[in-house]
Amino acid sequence: MPKIGLEVHVHLNTLKTKLFCSCSSDYINKDPNTNTCPVCLGLPGAIPVLNEKALTYAIMVALALNCEIAPALVFSRKHYFYPDMSKNYQISQYDGPGSMAVAKSGVLEITNKKIRIRRINIEEDPAKIIYPTGSMLTSKYTLLDYNRSGIGLLEIVTEPDIESPKEAREFLEKLRSILEHLGVCNCDMEGAMRADVNVSVEGGERVEVKNVGSIKDVENAIKYEIARQKAAIIQGLKVERETRHWDSERGISVPTRTKETDEDYRYFPDPDLPPYPISKDLIKKITAEMPELPDARVKRLVEQYGISRKEASILVMDKALADFYENTAKLYKDYKKLANLILNDYLRWLNDKNIRASESRATPEAIAKLLSLLDKGVITIKIVKEVLPEIVLKGADPDQLIKESQLTAIRDLEYLEKVVEEVIKEDKDAAEAAKNDPKVINFLVGKVMKRTGKRADPQLTNELIRKKLGV
Amino acid sequence: MISQVVKDLKEGRLDPEEYVERYYDRISKFEKKINSFITLRSKEEVISDVKESIKRGGRLAGVLIGIKDAISTKGIRTTCASKMLEDYVPPFDATVVEKLKREGAVILGKTNMDEFAMGSTTETSYFGPTRNPWDLERTPGGSSGGSGAALAAGFVDLALGTDTGGSIRAPAAFTATFGLKPSYGTVSRYGLVAYANSLEQIGPMSKNAEDLGLLYSIIAGDDPRDATTIPYEVKEVPSEISVNGLKVGVLKDILEASEEPVKGIINRIIDKLSSEGAVVEETKLGYAEYALPAYYIIAMSEASSNLARYDGVRYGYSKYGDGNWKETFSKNRGDGFGLEVKRRIMLGSFILSAGYYDQYYVKALKVRRLIKNSLDQLFAKFDVLVSPTMPILPPKLGEMVDDPVKMYAMDVNTVIANLAAIPALSMPAGFYNNLPVGLQLMGRYLSDTFLVGISMFVEKLTKIYDATAPLQ
Numbered sequence: 019m020p021k022i023g024l025e026v027h028v029h030l031n032t033l034k035t036k037l038f039c040s041c042s043s044d045y046i047n048k049d050p051n052t053n054t055c056p057v058c059l060g061l062p063g064a065i066p067v068l069n070e071k072a073l074t075y076a077i078m079v080a081l082a083l084n085c086e087i088a089p090a091l092v093f094s095r096k097h098y099f100y101p102d103m104s105k106n107y108q109i110s111q112y113d114g115p116g117s118m119a120v121a122k123s124g125v126l127e128i129t130n131k132k133i134r135i136r137r138i139n140i141e142e143d144p145a146k147i148i149y150p151t152g153s154m155l156t157s158k159y160t161l162l163d164y165n166r167s168g169i170g171l172l173e174i175v176t177e178p179d180i181e182s183p184k185e186a187r188e189f190l191e192k193l194r195s196i197l198e199h200l201g202v203c204n205c206d207m208e209g210a211m212r213a214d215v216n217v218s219v220e221g222g223e224r225v226e227v228k229n230v231g232s233i234k235d236v237e238n239a240i241k242y243e244i245a246r247q248k249a250a251i252i253q254g255l256k257v258e259r260e261t262r263h264w265d266s267e268r269g270i271s272v273p274t275r276t277k278e279t280d281e282d283y284r285y286f287p288d289p290d291l292p293p294y295p296i297s298k299d300l301i302k303k304i305t306a307e308m309p310e311l312p313d314a315r316v317k318r319l320v321e322q323y324g325i326s327r328k329e330a331s332i333l334v335m336d337k338a339l340a341d342f343y344e345n346t347a348k349l350y351k352d353y354k355k356l357a358n359l360i361l362n363d364y365l366r367w368l369n370d371k372n373i374r375a376s377e378s379r380a381t382p383e384a385i386a387k388l389l390s391l392l393d394k395g396v397i398t399i400k401i402v403k404e405v406l407p408e409i410v411l412k413g414a415d416p417d418q419l420i421k422e423s424q425l426t427a428i429r430d431l432e433y434l435e436k437v438v439e440e441v442i443k444e445d446k447d448a449a450e451a452a453k454n455d456p457k458v459i460n461f462l463v464g465k466v467m468k469r470t471g472k473r474a475d476p477q478l479t480n481e482l483i484r485k486k487l488g489v
Numbered sequence: 490m491i492s493q494v495v496k497d498l499k500e501g502r503l504d505p506e507e508y509v510e511r512y513y514d515r516i517s518k519f520e521k522k523i524n525s526f527i528t529l530r531s532k533e534e535v536i537s538d539v540k541e542s543i544k545r546g547g548r549l550a551g552v553l554i555g556i557k558d559a560i561s562t563k564g565i566r567t568t569c570a571s572k573m574l575e576d577y578v579p580p581f582d583a584t585v586v587e588k589l590k591r592e593g594a595v596i597l598g599k600t601n602m603d604e605f606a607m608g609s610t611t612e613t614s615y616f617g618p619t620r621n622p623w624d625l626e627r628t629p630g631g632s633s634g635g636s637g638a639a640l641a642a643g644f645v646d647l648a649l650g651t652d653t654g655g656s657i658r659a660p661a662a663f664t665a666t667f668g669l670k671p672s673y674g675t676v677s678r679y680g681l682v683a684y685a686n687s688l689e690q691i692g693p694m695s696k697n698a699e700d701l702g703l704l705y706s707i708i709a710g711d712d713p714r715d716a717t718t719i720p721y722e723v724k725e726v727p728s729e730i731s732v733n734g735l736k737v738g739v740l741k742d743i744l745e746a747s748e749e750p751v752k753g754i755i756n757r758i759i760d761k762l763s764s765e766g767a768v769v770e771e772t773k774l775g776y777a778e779y780a781l782p783a784y785y786i787i788a789m790s791e792a793s794s795n796l797a798r799y800d801g802v803r804y805g806y807s808k809y810g811d812g813n814w815k816e817t818f819s820k821n822r823g824d825g826f827g828l829e830v831k832r833r834i835m836l837g838s839f840i841l842s843a844g845y846y847d848q849y850y851v852k853a854l855k856v857r858r859l860i861k862n863s864l865d866q867l868f869a870k871f872d873v874l875v876s877p878t879m880p881i882l883p884p885k886l887g888e889m890v891d892d893p894v895k896m897y898a899m900d901v902n903t904v905i906a907n908l909a910a911i912p913a914l915s916m917p918a919g920f921y922n923n924l925p926v927g928l929q930l931m932g933r934y935l936s937d938t939f940l941v942g943i944s945m946f947v948e949k950l951t952k953i954y955d956a957t958a959p960l961q
Contacts, residue, residue: 056579060803067714107797115847284842286850289687
């Protein structure tokens, strides 16, 4: 079994500011180096001051991951020279003498398994490096954008308890759902959740793949690494300890030129940030104000709406989807049918198009209306599927949409009978075969649908064909 | 007295142009010899600011002040006496500078110092050494030597210094001026270019005790931009303090270890205090022999970290455009920093590295705590501890700077207050062959204005205040 450990970096992008200054935490789509100040640029004389909300967020996550919480918040300086660092040290946390991580020794349960959490750190993000004329290795020069410098991060480190790419994905999806339910991270934002992936296979050393940007990429990077490392061992090559980068374009990991040694970061407590005591009362207060977590929500959805555990789990995996379901359920009371539509038609289409539920412009009103139109037979399920994209992408109103594009189901008996007659006349062989084979009846229904632009009521058409053929 | 100057300027008895002219006259005559400023503002600009400031009012309306070049001033270059920051112009004011401007003070210039405040003689400055106005062959002490020398030379009547291990008090002692290292956390460090964050404070320097108290009361107070400041309201300086019944501890070891002339002058003051009714008793500070190594271990560790940011990318010395970033960083840092700064960065990096951290840094923190405990015990018994500020007379230029161990040893009396976060004040005690000797007063945490009050009483005994060196 391969051993896999994750170091997940989560942007605290729902804090209004950066971790140690009052610059905005919303740094995306801004002109380079406009979201900066003396503190996050590391100007001489600038001093960091903690946004205390970050501590509340860290404690919430620690509680959700069943961690032990430290008696005080202590920041340490982690020293290394690199062009993206504004101070050539990162304000982070260190689990060692005179210092401690904000939380440690937790656990997150996935299907039939517990993944242990080693520790949780609060730290600051460095600036963004841009290679304008190629890759890290080939670009003639490098640009730096400090808009991201100083954004608050939670680093969540697991023990190497994960054994497959699938488990890694499940772990990350569940973690993401927890973070979204807690409101500490808008994980849809670009780069909001990144991971360093440690993979080792039997007979080889640990390889770290740095800076993998999405859950899908984590799964792919692990798959790739397992295959690469196993192949190397089969060929009799050594898998040595090294750091690699994930090239998501090409879907491969590439070695970095850095030599893998235990770098000495010369940690010491940051003298600008006095230790901040974490009292029992503070933890009690935060515990009392914790929002509903995914596991509890799954249980509640099953009880409240009578849907299956599996359905509830899929909904809750994406907080926005579960919210959407519950908001629509206030307007449309056939909860099972609603779950069915949302999970099968709505979600599948979103997944195909790589759209997250939070990005959909569909309103609960629109989906409820669509379902009641279906119930009344005004439209067919095929039409439902057809109009979903318009509703999701443009937030269209189903009434308007169906009226404008004349998509209401055709239940006009005289008209339908005429079409049925035509279809039977045109394909006499099929008509004959249909008398003994229900599948062929469906074939004829399909022909009628095609001729009516998918608007014929399928149930009614089926009945008319049977009647005509005397079946 | 500054309060009188403010009044005279406000009420028109003192012409602003004449007032400014007086200082620029002396500066143009003697600054070449002293080298107390790294950056001097133009007279015209200053006169216009003074006039404007008198109109707006404030406790320092129109008063000129020299600011140590480690303190950020918006629009005025702040070099920290380093080639690394030779052309660096901060886009913001330090909190203390904001406070001074709010009270109407006008910056005359930025004063010379040891590079990044690392030194005790103002000789490690990239802009050349400052000379002591009382004897041009000698140093004014450091690292705030520019501020001390400018006061003694009559270039300015108020100045800011910074004190990490004695950097305000050493120059105060060597130039017959007044300087206060405030209680840690009472003055914001926001905008102070960091050398050793846990030890240093910005503090006032002046020519008499009253001005010292006034300047301190303006710069002190908590600051939301510096988490190490404490909620603090500056107490009034007690106006009519008497030493009658005051419990004075004399740090005997430190006194004994001082040069004879220094010892003699300090002993005479102690006798005077005694005859004024003070209860004087000799005492001893525990762990004093470990203070200096503990101080340098902590200071260098923090310095190695603080100075990591100077790589030439965002600001500062940056000559090398070609090559990879590692080469560029190394060249910028290799060329931009002076010898003493590099020495401290290297020692600090060594101390913080794995394996040595526990052996040195953690041990130094333990010593720091023990010294603090020892002082707490002394202050249960004494109201104030007295000693010479410096164990020696002002050294000649070149005498110390090339021998780091000798130079570091100059700070033996002063580092105690930085390690323990307590206030410490240096004031003129007397002269030996026209060379100033300083008296150090140390008090309980947050007793800053009380110390200023005592110094007001003592200056009446010594009659040394508003002393200006007889420059020719």
